[in-house]
Amino acid sequence: MNSIRQILIPLVILCFAAAGATVAWLTSDRPGQQPDTEAVLLEQPRLIPELQLLDHHGTYWSPERLKGQWTLVFFGFTHCPDICPETMVQMNQVHRMVQENGRVMPPSVLFVSVDPARDTPERLAEYVPYFNRNFLGVTGGEAEVVELARSMGVPVSIPDVDPGEDYEVDHGSSLTLVGPDGNIQAFFTAPHQPDQISRDFEAIVRYLGQDLGQQHAQHQ
Amino acid sequence: MRTLFLALGLLTLSLAVQAAPPVTAESPWVREAPPGSSVTAAYLDLVNQGDETITLVNVRSEEFRRAEIHETIHEDGQAKMRAVDEIAVPAEGRVELKPGGKHLMLHEPREELSVGDWAHLVLEFDNGQLLELAVPVKRRTGRDDDDDHHDHHEHRGHH
Numbered sequence: 001m002n003s004i005r006q007i008l009i010p011l012v013i014l015c016f017a018a019a020g021a022t023v024a025w026l027t028s029d030r031p032g033q034q035p036d037t038e039a040v041l042l043e044q045p046r047l048i049p050e051l052q053l054l055d056h057h058g059t060y061w062s063p064e065r066l067k068g069q070w071t072l073v074f075f076g077f078t079h080c081p082d083i084c085p086e087t088m089v090q091m092n093q094v095h096r097m098v099q100e101n102g103r104v105m106p107p108s109v110l111f112v113s114v115d116p117a118r119d120t121p122e123r124l125a126e127y128v129p130y131f132n133r134n135f136l137g138v139t140g141g142e143a144e145v146v147e148l149a150r151s152m153g154v155p156v157s158i159p160d161v162d163p164g165e166d167y168e169v170d171h172g173s174s175l176t177l178v179g180p181d182g183n184i185q186a187f188f189t190a191p192h193q194p195d196q197i198s199r200d201f202e203a204i205v206r207y208l209g210q211d212l213g214q215q216h217a218q219h220q
Numbered sequence: 221m222r223t224l225f226l227a228l229g230l231l232t233l234s235l236a237v238q239a240a241p242p243v244t245a246e247s248p249w250v251r252e253a254p255p256g257s258s259v260t261a262a263y264l265d266l267v268n269q270g271d272e273t274i275t276l277v278n279v280r281s282e283e284f285r286r287a288e289i290h291e292t293i294h295e296d297g298q299a300k301m302r303a304v305d306e307i308a309v310p311a312e313g314r315v316e317l318k319p320g321g322k323h324l325m326l327h328e329p330r331e332e333l334s335v336g337d338w339a340h341l342v343l344e345f346d347n348g349q350l351l352e353l354a355v356p357v358k359r360r361t362g363r364d365d366d367d368d369h370h371d372h373h374e375h376r377g378h379h
C-alpha cells in the first residue's frame with residue numbers, strides 16, 4: 001500500500017506539473033512562432049518606392065516618414081459617403097482597442113486620397129482630424145498616388161472626368177501594415193473587423209518586435 | 221343605421237391599417253457629413269410585418285437635392301458603391317441598411333446638417349405605402365465621445 005502511494009503521489013504531482021507546463025506553454029507568447037492571424041503576413045517584407053506627396057499640413061511627405069513606428073495605411077476619398085468614413089471609424093476603434101489592451105503601442109494611421117483632383121491638403125485638413133487629430137492624410141499627384149497604391153497591392157481606378165462633376169473612385173479596400181523599418185509587413189482584407197484587426201496587429205507587432213530590426217534579430 | 225355601422229367599421233379598419241403598417245423602420249440615423257463633404261448616407265432597419273415581400277423602390281428627403289438607394293459591395297478586393305433600383309424586404313423579415321452595406325445615399329444638402337439636427341425621409345414601397353420618417357443626424361467618428369456607438373452594428377457575424 002505504502003509503496004503504491006510512494007509511486008502514485010509523485011506521479012500525480014508530475015501529471016499536474018506537466019499539464020500546468022502545457023497550459024503555460026500554450027498561452028504564453030511564443031515570439032519565435034508565426035502568429036495565426038486573419039491578416040496576410042508577408043514572409044518577405046515589401047519595399048515602398050521613393051515618391052513625394054503632400055500631407056494635410058501642406059508639408060512634403062515621402063514613405064521615409066513611415067519609418068520609426070507601425071502604421072496602418074488605407075486608401076479612400078472625402079466625397080465617399082459610406083465606406084471611407086466607416087473605415088476611418090474602424091481605424092479609430094482599432095487604435096482605441098490596442099491602446100486599452102496596453103500590450104503594444106497603437107499604430108499610426110495614414111489616409112491616402114485616391115481623388116487628388118478634389119482632395120487638396122486643405123480639404124484633408126478638415127476631413128482627417130474630424131475623425132482623429134493624430135491621423136495623417138496625404139494627397140498629391142495622380143501618378144504618385146497610383147504608384148503608392150500599386151506598391152501596396154491596392155487597385156485604383158481614377159475616372160477621367162471634370163473635378164466639378166459628381167463621380168466615384170473605385171479603390172482597393174485592403175489595409176496595409178507598414179513596419180518601423182518602412183517596409184510592408186502585412187495586409188488586412190475587407191470586410192474589416194476592428195477587434196480582429198487589433199488582435200492581429202498586436203500579434204504581429206509582438207512577433208516582429210515593437211521596433212522591428214533589433215528585437216526581431218533577438219528572436220532568431 | 222346600417223350605413224353608419226359600416227362606416228364605423230371601415231374607419232376602425234383603416235385606423236388599424238394605419239396603426240400597424242406592413243413595413244416599419246427601426247433605429248434610423250443619418251451620418252453627419254465630415255466637414256467639407258457634400259454627400260452622406262442614412263441607415264435603418266426595414267422590418268416587414270406582413271406576409272408578402274414588400275420592396276423599397278424610391279427615397280427622397282427635403283433636406284437633400286438628391287437621394288438614392290445604394291449598396292457598397294466588395295468585389296475583387298475593391299470597395300464599390302452602386303445605385304440599386306430597389307431593396308426587397310421579405311415577408312416577416314428584416315433588412316439592415318448599415319455602414320459598409322446597403323444605405324440611402326444623400327447628395328447635396330440644402331443646408332449643412334450636423335449632430336442634433338433632423339432629416340426627413342420619405343420611403344416609397346411597391347405596394348404604394350409611404351413611410352415618412354424624421355431621422356436624427358448622428359456623429360460617428362469611432363472615438364469614444366460619439367453620441368452613439370451603434371454597438372449592434374459592430375457585433376461579429378453581420379457580414
Ligand SMILES: [Cu+2]
Nearest residue numbers: 082290301325
Ligand atoms: Cu452610396
